[in-house]
Amino acid sequence: MSFKTDIEIAREAKKKPIMEIGANLGIPSEHLLPYGHDKAKVSQEFINSLDTREDGKLILVTAINPTPAGEGKTTTTVGLGDGLNKIGKNAVICIREASLGPNFGMKGGAAGGGYAQVVPMEEMNLHFTGDFHAITSAHNLLSAMIDNHIYWGNALEIDARRVVWRRVMDMNDRALRDTVTSLGGVANGFPRQTGFDITVASEVMAILCLAKDLEDLQSRLGDIVVAYTRERTPIYCRDIKADGAMTVLLKDAMQPNLVQTLENNPAFVHGGPFANIAHGCNSVIATRTALKLGDYVVTEAGFGADLGAEKFMNIKCRKAGIAPSAVVLVATVRAMKMNGGVAKADLGAENVEAVQKGCPNLGRHIANIKSFGVPVVVGINHFHSDTEAEIAAVQAYVAEQGAEAIVCKHWAHGSAGTEELAKKVVEMADSGSANFAPLYPDDMPLFEKVETIAKRIYHADAVIADKSVRAQLKTWEEQGYGHFPICMAKTQYSFSTDPNLRGAPTGHSVPVREVRLSAGAGFIVVICGEIMTMPGLPRTPAAENIRIGDAGHVEGLF
């Protein structure tokens, strides 16, 4: 049996003009800024005009801990959005933009797959509407202004050893991780050691994704801590006077991007913060706009539910004043098998026992989501190799947990493959059974917040942290940051901090290596283990095979 590739399917898409997609949502053409014929930004003026409308219902798509078998979270998000439209509902999709850098390494696209894709796929994996370039520019303008301030006399008395603001590039470039700048003599400034992160790891990205509007954006940019004096007094972006110009650079990037699915349903694709040192969700402005325009809004969060859904609930929903009406937890039979100990090469053979052995990972995520007061349904993202007995095993297990598992075949059949899931989601969301509450209150001490996540979500026994870490958290509480939520940065492959510990581990502890303040984004990053903020390219980068083919199409990108 031979399948069409994602890009072949995408090229066959019968796209409608983006103005028509917008018109169907009630957006007048003068409020849609086109980027080509198939992408558009929605004007702030139009967004402001929606203020008094009622919100639609928010559906979060999350997943079990990822395995190399793949779960298909974005694919399911797109498929469910199409399925809801198929059963006659007015549904809008919200997903993240793709980072340019990884596409030249080995990562595939970020626009779904099979018959559940968002288009134009090529452009989404290249420059798209330039949002990430704008973020890169805004971030690096601040960097340049900091060094320029020091160069011209350093009136703010910045300790050059304590500049915490690095530079960014939307590229996988390990050579930039650790650098010395300002070499070459007097005219080039004072040499100091610093480095670059990839753009999606920029605090500017996290801020853009959490800001309500341009005013809030500028205020949050101003709050960024860029350096400290010798006496450890924080120096803010506002002190460098970069916040205004950064906001100007970001004014278009703040507007949500509208595109469409293969089935011509509307999708907002906007923002893409890292899911470890940031919160991993598309922008608040896109989600809120979608909620005003759609009766149902389907969105996703990065990594597995232990990281993605937890941050979605405790950071994004809390900050944006929104709440999910239902959650879809994506699982695959193959991933259950891998959790049950089967090697990737052997995934093709039926193994009901392994499926059953792997299910506890799924079970814990179900329980965790319920603890936020939100109803959950499991979406089994169907693969051709899945057998009926294996699927039945997952369904039986999920039923024991007091939930339902529904097979979805959107990859092969588009919306026709998600009708049952869509009906279930509508039933749950409309039932009013959701009673969302974040896991911890704003005024809980910071370290207790970390313990709460570790114990209630990861099911760990304890959090281990040096005195210096605890002291740092205390200092931030004294400085007025105690109400911030926690942004956990740990491996996505396990509930624990050990990526090899699959399933539903208990008895483990969570060691905190470092804590960082994201004062503009408004959260405390708690780092457990190695976190890479600038990826490298592999031995044979995908870039070597990316080219414009004879037919004028882009080849090798996916």
Next chain:
Amino acid sequence: MSFKTDIEIAREAKKKPIMEIGANLGIPSEHLLPYGHDKAKVSQEFINSLDTREDGKLILVTAINPTPAGEGKTTTTVGLGDGLNKIGKNAVICIREASLGPNFGMKGGAAGGGYAQVVPMEEMNLHFTGDFHAITSAHNLLSAMIDNHIYWGNALEIDARRVVWRRVMDMNDRALRDTVTSLGGVANGFPRQTGFDITVASEVMAILCLAKDLEDLQSRLGDIVVAYTRERTPIYCRDIKADGAMTVLLKDAMQPNLVQTLENNPAFVHGGPFANIAHGCNSVIATRTALKLGDYVVTEAGFGADLGAEKFMNIKCRKAGIAPSAVVLVATVRAMKMNGGVAKADLGAENVEAVQKGCPNLGRHIANIKSFGVPVVVGINHFHSDTEAEIAAVQAYVAEQGAEAIVCKHWAHGSAGTEELAKKVVEMADSGSANFAPLYPDDMPLFEKVETIAKRIYHADAVIADKSVRAQLKTWEEQGYGHFPICMAKTQYSFSTDPNLRGAPTGHSVPVREVRLSAGAGFIVVICGEIMTMPGLPRTPAAENIRIGDAGHVEGLF
């Protein structure tokens, strides 16, 4: 008397939808990719369809050596384009895009001024259609792939000390001029000293502006020399296998951008290479497209005519197979006075004698342009402080040189201020008197080409160069680069290499400090004096005052 600022005038512009501007030029809407409602890119397919059409006439706008008094080259280009349309001609304007970095330092916009502007001005001075970001990405992908190649075993045996390909950023950031990268241990590669240039100084920018189409672009990118082995064997971009992916990143950036003047006449704004280490003209693809669509195409070249017009003729026209039918040489009474020794503070007072004393700079440019076989007219860009006697002095001097000087008041009156100039330009261009020839043949030895420019354009006695420089040129001739034209990099303020030597100096010599090969762009850069490829920010950067004002407009950018 109070004047409106450029930005105030630009905001009052009655812009037409860009689709209408395109339709007036005969571009069908499906071949115009909109970026918002007032910018669009022209499709390659449409450009290809123009191949058999006859070319319009090309008019170059150049200037005397710049002084702090300002000459208004872009303003005159825009004003003349409007003037030609005003007298009933079908005229198209071609100018360069603005670099983002300098806007946050102290430079003003690059879209003309007064009532001779191209709009949307704000966006032209911010991200515009993202071309420069695409160039930055393509350039830095190659940089990352070079270090990645070395990291994974260095099969090409690159000498890490002889990597000549740096990184770029579209920012004024002196801290990045000279850096050490790959610090931090084994995982980050081999530490080496390198640095960043501003994006407009990238060879990728020069290549994009000289390439005929995507195929030519990829071929030129492949030709870039990125490093040498210990044995001095060149390593090309093609060896690193980055040329295909770079072309994919640049595919949209290669398409010319269409915007409009305040008077709704069409303008292509595309590309912007440095005018010192590169050739300083807008893209060949924009100029050639404009020539197919307009009966008259008005374009400009960077700096004064000794650098800008010389490179326009010897590099751009030669490479693109185009030829100017007439040249407008922009001068101002104020600049003549400064050339005649008047200080900037005293420019307001009438001083005919100083004007006369400053005129020889203008005279030499007139003679130089005639030496290319092209008719020239002087455009006196009028300032309020100019007196009738001063203007008459310039006109009398120009008449003695066998040319005409016409007063232009486009800054204050738009096209109504350039009708006379437009009529003269049409007369010259239609007369068929142009008999363009480059200054030197392709097969002249490289050092002789440098001497030809120095003697015939700069009126220097000699070129001074170390044996090593001459040997390097010889090596390049042996390697097959002998047919390349020369790209001179010297001060724009004087015919000589001494910026303080105003007027029309003789008896000077031209010392060559360094020569560089731009194998992809296809020229040899000859550096005479200090050339800055990464600017810094001033003590009080313009960025400190750039913000979104209460009315939602961008403030402080211009």
